[in-house]
Amino acid sequence: MSFDNAYQALAAADDGESRWAFGTGFDDPLSGVDTSLPEGVDGAALGAYCLMLGDDALIAAQRLTELVTRAPELEDELALANIALDLLGQARLLLSRAGQVDATGRDEDQLACFRDEREFRNVRLVELPTGHFGQTIARLLVFSAWRLALLRRLAESRDPVLAAIAAKGVNEVTYHRDYAAQWLVRLGDGTELSHERAQHGLDEVWPLVGELFDTHAVERALPGTAVPAAELREEFDEVIAQVCAAAALAVPQASPRARVGGRGGRDGVHTEHLGYLLAEMQSLARAHPEATW
Amino acid sequence: MVTTTGPGLARAREVAEHVTDPELPVLTLADLGVLREVELSGETVIVSITPTYSGCPALREMRADVENRLRAAGFADVEVRTVLDPPWSTDWITAEGRRKLAEYGIAPPGSAPQRAPGPVPLTLQAPPTRVDCPRCGSPETEEVSRFGATACKALRRCRSCREPFEHIKEI
Numbered sequence: 001m002s003f004d005n006a007y008q009a010l011a012a013a014d015d016g017e018s019r020w021a022f023g024t025g026f027d028d029p030l031s032g033v034d035t036s037l038p039e040g041v042d043g044a045a046l047g048a049y050c051l052m053l054g055d056d057a058l059i060a061a062q063r064l065t066e067l068v069t070r071a072p073e074l075e076d077e078l079a080l081a082n083i084a085l086d087l088l089g090q091a092r093l094l095l096s097r098a099g100q101v102d103a104t105g106r107d108e109d110q111l112a113c114f115r116d117e118r119e120f121r122n123v124r125l126v127e128l129p130t131g132h133f134g135q136t137i138a139r140l141l142v143f144s145a146w147r148l149a150l151l152r153r154l155a156e157s158r159d160p161v162l163a164a165i166a167a168k169g170v171n172e173v174t175y176h177r178d179y180a181a182q183w184l185v186r187l188g189d190g191t192e193l194s195h196e197r198a199q200h201g202l203d204e205v206w207p208l209v210g211e212l213f214d215t216h217a218v219e220r221a222l223p224g225t226a227v228p229a230a231e232l233r234e235e236f237d238e239v240i241a242q243v244c245a246a247a248a249l250a251v252p253q254a255s256p257r258a259r260v261g262g263r264g265g266r267d268g269v270h271t272e273h274l275g276y277l278l279a280e281m282q283s284l285a286r287a288h289p290e291a292t293w
Numbered sequence: 294m295v296t297t298t299g300p301g302l303a304r305a306r307e308v309a310e311h312v313t314d315p316e317l318p319v320l321t322l323a324d325l326g327v328l329r330e331v332e333l334s335g336e337t338v339i340v341s342i343t344p345t346y347s348g349c350p351a352l353r354e355m356r357a358d359v360e361n362r363l364r365a366a367g368f369a370d371v372e373v374r375t376v377l378d379p380p381w382s383t384d385w386i387t388a389e390g391r392r393k394l395a396e397y398g399i400a401p402p403g404s405a406p407q408r409a410p411g412p413v414p415l416t417l418q419a420p421p422t423r424v425d426c427p428r429c430g431s432p433e434t435e436e437v438s439r440f441g442a443t444a445c446k447a448l449r450r451c452r453s454c455r456e457p458f459e460h461i462k463e464i
Contacts, residue, residue, distance in 0.1 A: 031356070032341075032374030075438035075448070082440045089348025093377075148413055164377035168347055170413065171380060171464050178416045179439065185417055235412050246417055 028107065029089070030096045030161070037101055038158050038225075045221040046159060047102025048121070051111070052218065052266055053150075054094030055122035058112055059274070060143055061087035062281050066130050079179055083140070086172040093165045113285035117268075117275050124257070124265040125208040127274040131201070134187055134194070138201030141180035141243065146212045148173045149235040153227040162225065181243045188247025195248070202244075203252045210256025212236075216266050305338045306331040308366045315354040316443055319397045322355060326385025329376050337370040338363055343381045346444040346464075383445075383463050395427045400434075400449065400460040424460050426451035434458075 037043050064084035071077035095108040125143060130136055151173055154166035187198035213236075215228040244251050263269040285291070309331050310323040322328040322342065330341040340359050344352045356373045363371045383402035386394075391401035403422060419439075425432050431453035438448040439462070446459045 029344075029352075030375065032372065033377060075440065078438060078442070079440035082444050085348040085350075085444060086346060087348070089344075089346060093347060152413060160378065164380070165347075168344075168377060168380040172347060174413050175439070175464075177413075178419075181415055181417055182419075238412075239415055242415055243417070 028096055029092045030100070033161060033164075035097075035100050035161060038160070041159060041225050042221060043101040043103060045218050046162075046225060047098045047100075047104075048218045049222055049226045050094045050098035050101070050162065052121040052216070054091045054098055054111070055120050056126055056143075056147070057087040057094065058091035059120070059122045059277065060126040061085070061091060062277055063126065063128075063130055064136075064140075067136065072133055080136075083176045083179065086169075086176065090165065090169050090172070094162075097161050097165065109285065113282045114289075117270055117278055119268060120265075120270065120274065120278070121268065122265055122270075122274075123208070123211050124271050124274075125205065125212065127265075127271055127277060128205065128208065129273055131204065132197055134197030134199075134201035135204055136201070137180050137183045137187065138198065139205050140176065141184055142202075142205055142209060142212075142240070144173050144177035144180055145239040146232060146236050148177050149232040149239075150227055150229075153231070157227075158225045177239070181239075184243055184249070185247040188244070188249040198247065199249050202249060203254065206252035206254040207257040211259075211264050211266075214264070214266075218266075299333065302331065302333045302338075304366065305333065305340075305363060305368055308362050308368075309338075309340050309359055312355065312358045312362050315351045315358070317394075317397070317399070319393045320386075320390050322359070324387050324390030324393060326381065326387065326390070327355065335370075337372055338368045339372045339374060341374045341376045343376045345381050349444060381464075383461060386461070394461065398427050398458060399446070400424045400427050400458060402461040402463045405463045424449060426454060426456070427458055428456050429454040436460075 037046070061084040064080050064087070067080050068077060068084075071080055091112070092108050095111045099106040099108065099111055125139065128135075128139060148170065151166040151169045155163050155170060157163040157166065184198055184202075187194040189195070190198075213229050213233045215230045219226040219228050240251055243249075260269045309328060310321055312322050312328075314320045314322065314325055314327070317325075325345070327342050327345065328340070329343050330339075332339045332341075340363070342352070342355060342359065352375075356375075359373050360371045382405045384405045386402065394401045403424070419436070423432050424434050426434050429451060431451055433452040434449050435452060436447060437450050437457065441448045441459055445461055445464070447462045448457065449460050450457045
């Protein structure tokens with residue numbers, strides 16, 4: 001196959017055997033999936049719900065990716081990059097689903113790269129700065145313990161696409177949670193410094209744990225399709241108690257971080273950290289809106 | 294009309310089955326258990342494939358490869374569908390696929406964990422699993438890292454021949 005210039009050749013998505021690298025010319029990850037809306041399910045609400053869960057995964061993945069080339073050890077760099085890739089995959093599927101059902105016709109790239117901070121629906125927990133390794137691990141444990149409890153229930157959703165995405169995610173988030181839990185035990189039950197860092201990590205993240213369990217109006221509007229967040233608390237608390245007991249760490253008692261006029265991450269009101277994260281994540285796509293990669 | 298037998302279909306299936314995994318070129322999509330179905334609807338060949346991991350970047354390549362190979366084999370209309378449900382499991386890697394993996398130097402997976410209904414139990418200490426060294430056959434091997442160069446592989450080391458090797462982890 002011949003091209004007028006090298007850039008054209010690099011960007012060609014379907015030139016068969018001669019592709020220069022994997023992952024160019026991404027297409028819709030839900031391509032060919034039966035995407036019809038189940039009867040009686042409100043498309044706008046389902047879209048908003050998929051956006052929430054997709055944004056959680058996207059922002060969490062972006063934070064983890066920041067550790068690539070600067071993780072404490074090569075093995076953990078691989079682990080964190082792999083976990084980020086799983087979450088990015090979940091985000092791609094969920095954002096694609098959101099764009100299909102909310103009648104706006106936006107694709108995953110438009111949703112990820114061309115929305116402003118106030119339009120993001122992720123919980124504030126995932127946007128916290130990376131911090132030290134104890135903070136990364138504590139945040140990953142909290143996030144994956146909560147998300148696993150959520151995805152396991154969501155695998156029974158009335159929306160078959162959401163159910164399938166969730167069922168696939170259960171297998172992945174199970175080992176994300178185990179990875180974080182095993183590290184927290186090693187740190188908590190390790191040296192004086194590692195114990196202190198692990199406890200600090202948990203204490204720092206804790207004020208944003210409460211938000212994970214606030215049932216949102218969108219969840220109430222989707223009975224049988226969405227999972228009310230409040231239902232996840234018991235399972236989450238048990239897992240955290242089990243890990244903390246093994247790690248000789250105290251379960252923090254801090255009260256939840258205040259909302260702004262009753263609104264939090266799910267309503268587009270975020271911490272000051274999200275804007276910086278988005279600026280980095282979106283700058284390339286916004287500078288070159290017609291680019292293919 | 295969708296048909297699942299016939300000479301045209303048999304050829305299409307033959308072609309689709311022999312498309313290889315871009316990351317593990319010794320394995321075909323059939324060996325890997327990623328190829329779910331090949332059907333013929335009128336003149337259109339419909340191929341259903343399933344992603345291994347949610348974020349697996351090779352899926353897009355597989356889709357394109359299937360399409361290109363079928364076109365090259367004379368099938369003008371090709372549709373590649375993604376199937377998400379039920380989720381892919383390493384149990385779907387065929388016996389032939391396992392043999393090829395070991396020959397290539399990658400330890401094949403054991404049985405995937407069976408999950409009981411209810412909360413997923415926490416694993417604070419990975420249970421000892423027997424993985425034989427693909428080079429010397431020794432069962433004396435240890436895990437170096439649960440995560441490797443791709444989402445599906447863990448890194449191990451053989452205590453007998455001292456060589457490091459990769460292992461497809463059970464999922």
